[in-house]
Amino acid sequence: MPERAVQDFYADDLAWCYGCGRLNQEGFQLKTFWDGDETVTRFTPRPYHIAIPGYVYGGLIGSLVDCHGTGSAAAAAYRAEGRQVGEGPAPRYVTASLRVDYLKPTPLGVPLEVRGRIKEMKGRKVVVEARVIADGEVTARGEVVAVQMPEHFAGKTTNREARP
Amino acid sequence: MPERAVQDFYADDLAWCYGCGRLNQEGFQLKTFWDGDETVTRFTPRPYHIAIPGYVYGGLIGSLVDCHGTGSAAAAAYRAEGRQVGEGPAPRYVTASLRVDYLKPTPLGVPLEVRGRIKEMKGRKVVVEARVIADGEVTARGEVVAVQMPEHFAGKTTNREARP
Numbered sequence: 001m002p003e004r005a006v007q008d009f010y011a012d013d014l015a016w017c018y019g020c021g022r023l024n025q026e027g028f029q030l031k032t033f034w035d036g037d038e039t040v041t042r043f044t045p046r047p048y049h050i051a052i053p054g055y056v057y058g059g060l061i062g063s064l065v066d067c068h069g070t071g072s073a074a075a076a077a078y079r080a081e082g083r084q085v086g087e088g089p090a091p092r093y094v095t096a097s098l099r100v101d102y103l104k105p106t107p108l109g110v111p112l113e114v115r116g117r118i119k120e121m122k123g124r125k126v127v128v129e130a131r132v133i134a135d136g137e138v139t140a141r142g143e144v145v146a147v148q149m150p151e152h153f154a155g156k157t158t159n160r161e162a163r164p
Numbered sequence: 165m166p167e168r169a170v171q172d173f174y175a176d177d178l179a180w181c182y183g184c185g186r187l188n189q190e191g192f193q194l195k196t197f198w199d200g201d202e203t204v205t206r207f208t209p210r211p212y213h214i215a216i217p218g219y220v221y222g223g224l225i226g227s228l229v230d231c232h233g234t235g236s237a238a239a240a241a242y243r244a245e246g247r248q249v250g251e252g253p254a255p256r257y258v259t260a261s262l263r264v265d266y267l268k269p270t271p272l273g274v275p276l277e278v279r280g281r282i283k284e285m286k287g288r289k290v291v292v293e294a295r296v297i298a299d300g301e302v303t304a305r306g307e308v309v310a311v312q313m314p315e316h317f318a319g320k321t322t323n324r325e326a327r328p
Contacts, residue, residue, distance in 0.1 A: 024214065052313070
């Protein structure tokens with residue numbers, strides 16, 4: 001069975017994220033897959049996702065790390081319960097903190113790969129390390145502290161006005 | 165004289181950033197101003213800049229902190245030289261590291277303010293602390309380590325293919 005993207009199993013009400021919501025037509029629709037013991041997301045920035053000419057905008061790189069972090073956390077939660085991704089609903093994580101170290105400029109115009117490793121998993125918290133790879137080189141490293149979404153956040157999902 | 169935005173004085177070749185480049189028609193065109201000893205950037209996220217319904221996408225918040233950080237660093241460099249923003253060309257800083265702590269969900273649909281303080285300035289490096297404020301509440305805190313752009317990055321500015 002080919003690996004499935006964790007974001008494809010977020011509940012509809014929680015699938016609007018600009019970075020990784022499959023229902024957000026304006027967004028990036030990032031997809032996080034298992035690849036052995038690592039997780040992977042791929043994305044090719046658009047020409048206007050520029051920082052200085054020739055290089056990718058750092059805020060976009062942060063966005064990739066962010067959504068790959070929460071997606072990896074959800075994938076890890078599946079695995080911790082002995083489930084494959086897609087066997088039952090995906091747990092939804094949100095970001096408590098994001099850190100990105102920009103090691104060198106990331107070239108624009110090539111596909112980027114973000115690879116993640118689960119550094120720590122404790123209770124509702126998952127810490128994910130990520131590296132951003134362009135043309136085979138690691139250009140940035142990141143760390144996301146993801147926390148399973150508190151129940152009271154979900155109350156907002158009835159706020160349809162906020163939707164695109 | 166009203167304060168002027170530092171991004172309005174970036175050289176044309178360095179004014180394409182998706183976050184804060186005045187020439188990037190697809191981007192956010194963020195503007196950083198002095199406000200006393202703090203710097204400020206304001207931005208109202210669009211409806212599709214959603215995380216979970218009702219709240220702003222964390223990657224966008226990271227982007228605001230990122231560009232406000234480099235803009236604040238440039239503003240600080242003007243001030244350190246006894247210049248007003250716009251008195252001569254703006255120095256261009258890039259991000260070495262970005263950290264964002266998401267303290268609470270940031271409501272979507274209201275203007276956001278990012279306020280910065282210069283924490284450290286040493287050689288080519290400026291450390292900027294930032295807080296993101298929505299409806300009078302601080303919803304996120306960030307820190308940017310900004311470094312004045314190395315000369316060799318500028319070689320890429322002749323790469324017109326990379327432009328939007």
